[in-house]
Amino acid sequence: MAIELYHNGMSTCSQKVRLTLAEKGQDFHSHHFNLRARDQHKPEYLELNPNGVVPTIIHDEKIIYESAVIDEYLDDVFPEPALRSTDPYERSLMRRWVKQLDEGLHAASATISACIAFRYQFMEGKTSEELQKTLDGYVNPEKRRRMTENVLEGVDSNFFKPAIARIVKMLDEMEADLHRYPWIAGDAYSLADIALTPYVTRVVHLKQDWLFDTRPRVAAWFKKICARPNYEIAMRQWFIDDFITLMASKGKENEAGVKKVIQEAV
Ligand SMILES: N[C@@H](CCC(=O)N[C@@H](CS)C(=O)NCC(=O)O)C(=O)O
Missing domain, CATH: 1.20.1050.10 (Glutathione S-transferase Yfyf (Class Pi); Chain A, domain 2)
Known part of the structure; x- marks a missing residue:
């Protein structure tokens, strides 16, 4: 199942996650938020990410947020190419x-x-x-x-x-x-x-x-x-x-x- 990504084009934290996805050759289903219209503060999104910020991903029905955490998760589930040194x-x-x-x-x-x-x-x-x-x-x-x-x-x-x-x-x-x-x-x-x-x-x-x-x-x-x-x-x-x-x-x-x-x- 495709990864669902809640993000914004110019959001630095979203960019971190998109860079990792691209490096891993992973496509995603985009939910592009207008942060100035406060899409990220809507109650239905707060159910996914109670911090009211982007990005969030859904993968295998699991909700994951915090860009640094998402990036390590992606490196775990899609090991190639590795983005963490073995040293x-x-x-x-x-x-x-x-x-x-x-x-x-x-x-x-x-x-x-x-x-x-x-x-x-x-x-x-x-x-x-x-x-x-x-x-x-x-x-x-x-x-x-x-x-x-x-x-x-x-x-x-x-x-x-x-x-x-x-x-x-x-x-x-x-x-x-x-x-x-x-x-x-x-x-x-x-x-x-x-x-x-x-x-x-x-x-x-x-x-x-x-x-x-x-x-x-x-x-x-x-x-x-x-x-x-x-x-x-x-x-x-x-x-x-x-x-x-x-x-x-x-x-x-x-x-x-x-x-x-x-x-x-x-
Ligand atoms: N520690 C969080 C920070 C997320 C964050 O602050 N995202 C910003 C965009 S880069 C955001 O959604 N800002 C809108 C808001 O706070 O309402 C992460 O790394 O995911």
């Missing part, structure tokens, strides 16, 4: 990268995306009551608070500076690890490369890839990543033009401001 140390490096995403890196990326660009989508055509209702829909109270401030205040949000500093730290640590290995967590492409691909892509979409100028290994890694067939299938084919255009124009507009914040923050 325990390399596997530990892979896990260390993947867990960071759930420990602030994903939130930092969501913050810079909202502050620089996506806030305009949230506000467009809405009264302040309608906007408040949308923001109140976040299931996680911490996320609700953060996103409310990010949407209302943009790059002046108190969350912006630590978030951009966290992204810079990610790029610095990638640069250091890529000094030792050709891929993020060792000699072979792994779930760590998959996990980081959407977040580095986001830096590019937000026109902050000048950050690669002093991080040549990250730039070279990203070039290799973009040339892989799974990048075309799982990333490019699902990009939403309006999102890309908005991120590019607002990113360019904010470039000087972002540079200034980074100088102050790191």
Whole structure:
């Protein structure tokens, strides 16, 4: 039976799962959500994923959510090609990268995306009551608070500076690890490369890839990543033009401001 995937084209966590599916040559039945219309907060979806976020998969009648967990599940049930090293140390490096995403890196990326660009989508055509209702829909109270401030205040949000500093730290640590290995967590492409691909892509979409100028290994890694067939299938084919255009124009507009914040923050 085909895998059911509840996802969104531009959602970084969904991209992680689509990259793994593509790497494994697995098709899926798509349930593409409009996150701005809050499809993810509908009661019928909350029955599948009580966190009200994408992605979720259904495989063999089993419901699985949390992108890092889904990716390991997929690597277990579709072992070829293996995306976890058999070497325990390399596997530990892979896990260390993947867990960071759930420990602030994903939130930092969501913050810079909202502050620089996506806030305009949230506000467009809405009264302040309608906007408040949308923001109140976040299931996680911490996320609700953060996103409310990010949407209302943009790059002046108190969350912006630590978030951009966290992204810079990610790029610095990638640069250091890529000094030792050709891929993020060792000699072979792994779930760590998959996990980081959407977040580095986001830096590019937000026109902050000048950050690669002093991080040549990250730039070279990203070039290799973009040339892989799974990048075309799982990333490019699902990009939403309006999102890309908005991120590019607002990113360019904010470039000087972002540079200034980074100088102050790191
Ligand atoms: N830890 C979760 C995070 C999922 C997540 O935050 N998904 C975002 C898109 S990347 C989402 O659904 N946002 C909409 C919302 O929170 O309402 C995972 O890795 O699956």
